[in-house]
Amino acid sequence: MTEKLYYADGRLAGFEARVLTCEREGGAYALRLDRTAFFPGGGGQEADEGWLAGQKLLALREEGEDIIHVVEKPLEPGSTVRGELDWPLRFRRMQGHSGEHILSGTVHRMYGCDNVGFHMGEEGMTIDFSLELTREQLLAAELEANRAIWRNVPVRTLLPDAAELARLDFRSKKELTGQVRLVDIEGVDLCACCAPHVAYTGEVGCIKVIDSMRHRGGTRLTLICGEQALLDYQLLHENNARVSAALSAKRQETGAAIERYAADQEERKAEVTRLKRELLRLKTAALKKSEGCICIFEEDMDPITLRELVNAGSELAGVLCAGFAGRDGDYKYIIGSRTRPLRAMSREINAAIDGRGGGSDSMIQGTSKSDREAIERYFAAL
Numbered sequence: 001m002t003e004k005l006y007y008a009d010g011r012l013a014g015f016e017a018r019v020l021t022c023e024r025e026g027g028a029y030a031l032r033l034d035r036t037a038f039f040p041g042g043g044g045q046e047a048d049e050g051w052l053a054g055q056k057l058l059a060l061r062e063e064g065e066d067i068i069h070v071v072e073k074p075l076e077p078g079s080t081v082r083g084e085l086d087w088p089l090r091f092r093r094m095q096g097h098s099g100e101h102i103l104s105g106t107v108h109r110m111y112g113c114d115n116v117g118f119h120m121g122e123e124g125m126t127i128d129f130s131l132e133l134t135r136e137q138l139l140a141a142e143l144e145a146n147r148a149i150w151r152n153v154p155v156r157t158l159l160p161d162a163a164e165l166a167r168l169d170f171r172s173k174k175e176l177t178g179q180v181r182l183v184d185i186e187g188v189d190l191c192a193c194c195a196p197h198v199a200y201t202g203e204v205g206c207i208k209v210i211d212s213m214r215h216r217g218g219t220r221l222t223l224i225c226g227e228q229a230l231l232d233y234q235l236l237h238e239n240n241a242r243v244s245a246a247l248s249a250k251r252q253e254t255g256a257a258i259e260r261y262a263a264d265q266e267e268r269k270a271e272v273t274r275l276k277r278e279l280l281r282l283k284t285a286a287l288k289k290s291e292g293c294i295c296i297f298e299e300d301m302d303p304i305t306l307r308e309l310v311n312a313g314s315e316l317a318g319v320l321c322a323g324f325a326g327r328d329g330d331y332k333y334i335i336g337s338r339t340r341p342l343r344a345m346s347r348e349i350n351a352a353i354d355g356r357g358g359g360s361d362s363m364i365q366g367t368s369k370s371d372r373e374a375i376e377r378y379f380a381a382l
């Protein structure tokens, strides 16, 4: 049986233990120690990471009363080894998990609803509550949970016997058997849990709900705590500062400013569409009927407008209408015809205008590296 040091002291970042057994397991070695501070995972919290006698811990698991530590090289049974936790990782997880208990206990007390699902992920933790909670209710619970952090009350673990357990009112997601471990956050929450927790609520730092949605008749929240919440604030602050500078808006008013900006963009888009239509109408009206080819050169016309203009020109041209957008040496072209098979002609046209492209008999498009003078000369003779 491995003595579980993390049960009594969640703040143990390093420890010494004796190697009891060391067995080959695949390409690695599985060790039993007399005691450990490595938490093997459970209660929604992942297994610790760290080093044992300087070797990276490859895996950690529970087998009955023992905790198996897997490392690459063998360690001598009987020897004393030192274990070191990846403490920043463990502490972040404890901040999150203890924060989750605080918020779940607070929501339970304020609204009488249960935590029916919990998941700890890299992006934050999700909690499923059994009732639909409004934005106002969530904000009130978030504030109340943070007040519990600021009171810095102790977090203790209790190992009650069956009679004591029967008298206690605690939160639990499932029917429990054997010795039940309760995590008691003074005046805030009492919940069955096997994971290590902070010693005082102040260590959680802060709790922030970053998302909520309806889920199976209840509410699914995403929350972050402590260091993760600070890093998130820094990132959001940085982003907000950029929006604030770009829109010349006060930092507390970027939301309204971006909404005004988006509405303004919509108006501009509609204006551009209207102006393009007007331009097309004017350019179309200016086209003159021709027995031969009509050539159109526009520096900055968009392809859709150019295509419509070429379509209109094709009706007026005896041979074809060729539209070019861009500058000498770098044109995009669209050519339309009502009388000639352009597909068959495209090889010859491309050869003449240093171009590439193709299409159908009534319209071809592509690029040209030629200049305006040479292009006009070619089509004039066609």
Ligand SMILES: [Zn+2]
Binding pocket: 043, 097, 101, 192, 193, 194, 195
């Ligand atoms: Zn828990």
